[in-house]
Amino acid sequence: MADRDGREGGETDVVGFRPLYRQVKDMLVRRIADGRWQTGQLIPSEFQIAHELAVSQGTVRKALDEMTGENLLVRRQGRGTFVASHDDDRVLFQFFKLSRDGGEREFPDSDVQSVARIPADAAVRAKLALPAGAFVVAIRRVRSLGGERVISEMIVVPAGRFAGLEREEPIPNNLYGLYAARYGATIARATETLKAVACPPDDAKLLGLDAGTPVLIIDRVAADLEGTPVEWRVSLCRTDSFHYLSDLR
């Protein structure tokens, strides 16, 4: 690598030492973030990357291993290393935690109620770190498991970053795949806040419940590779015969 953190002269770093493999990792993450490496694509072999960056193969390996651990890459022995894609299975496993009691995990269907480009109010701007005057695209939809309506949700994304999303037709079931493929936005992490509340009348109607029935409310902010918030989503879920699964490790 060009300079190896500027340590060639042998001076002691007082602060801010960054291991070589992390610098390599940052460089490779950037290649995904800015779209030079597309979702699902085969990336160069360890040896090629090592040669290109003038670094040993072991250092590249450590960077790739960390990225694999963060679900950014998928490695397949004998074939190569691929940029992870937001296919249904991954999204299901990583981001969809609701399933039928006693049932297998299952990808939900979606029934879009409305899509609109609207000004962001203060609450939305706070969640997505947007400036005053920003616009957002808001989607309302109902999701079903096994034909039964289970989730009523509202999704909000910045209109600037997702220009034209409100004219997308149809709105796909798996939104994170769309974000990556059409807008170069890779969802890497999300933070969910859960509460139990009485179901409001409008959502109750959509879900076929009595108003006031206890439902789970999931407030999610999803972020991209740089940690920038990209989507705010509030989901009301019936949990009479469904549940939210959380694995603590």
Added chain:
Amino acid sequence: MADRDGREGGETDVVGFRPLYRQVKDMLVRRIADGRWQTGQLIPSEFQIAHELAVSQGTVRKALDEMTGENLLVRRQGRGTFVASHDDDRVLFQFFKLSRDGGEREFPDSDVQSVARIPADAAVRAKLALPAGAFVVAIRRVRSLGGERVISEMIVVPAGRFAGLEREEPIPNNLYGLYAARYGATIARATETLKAVACPPDDAKLLGLDAGTPVLIIDRVAADLEGTPVEWRVSLCRTDSFHYLSDLR
């Protein structure tokens, strides 16, 4: 190592090849599981373990790194590698997901209502994989955050594995620390199932709520290093000004 997976003769493994570093890891995990390495204890250095097992230092490092990633070990540069302990901070971070809206994470207080040794009913036996006729110790307690009652919970553990727990006095706030210190049971993982329900009258009284208020119900089964279920816990949580936090990565 004694045999290195029996591959010395150079024969091809048709099935069941297990990398050396995993065999090392299994061996070291067993030392924690059976109490030869106690919680919080300093373990031998990489070099010493490598020499003892006749394996290279890099192989030991890979085993230790995996164990560190699973929160079984804590490594401190310049000092050594330690068996992770269930101190308040770790339990708070890894296993306690409820906090006040807008507040910092905080360790809850406990107010024990009852402790009893009782026969396990069918539901309990199913959760903890116990045979017919088994006994359990059941604990009921109320937990508070900042002086406010927030959680009403029931905890059930096998009486065989935790002999005399019902006579423990006092029942400590941090149970997982007690499990490790007195009964050699390290809680390594837990699976939580969440639902929103109407609060039953008894719990409502304990939490100072109106019966029927929506509350979050958390059904947790906690397992030890071998994956054996060790504890079943059902927690009713008020979420009017509190929330459950789930990080998706």
Added chain:
DNA sequence: CAGTGGTCTAGACCACCAC
């Protein structure tokens, strides 16, 4: 200062896959 974990390298060989 000695001892620990952390990083980096170089090279060997194995397991797997596609051609």
Added chain:
DNA sequence: TGGTGGTCTAGACCACTGA
């Protein structure tokens, strides 16, 4: 058969800690 990732080794040097 060649190329990929996966494992294992050996050794050098760096960064941190505590006596």
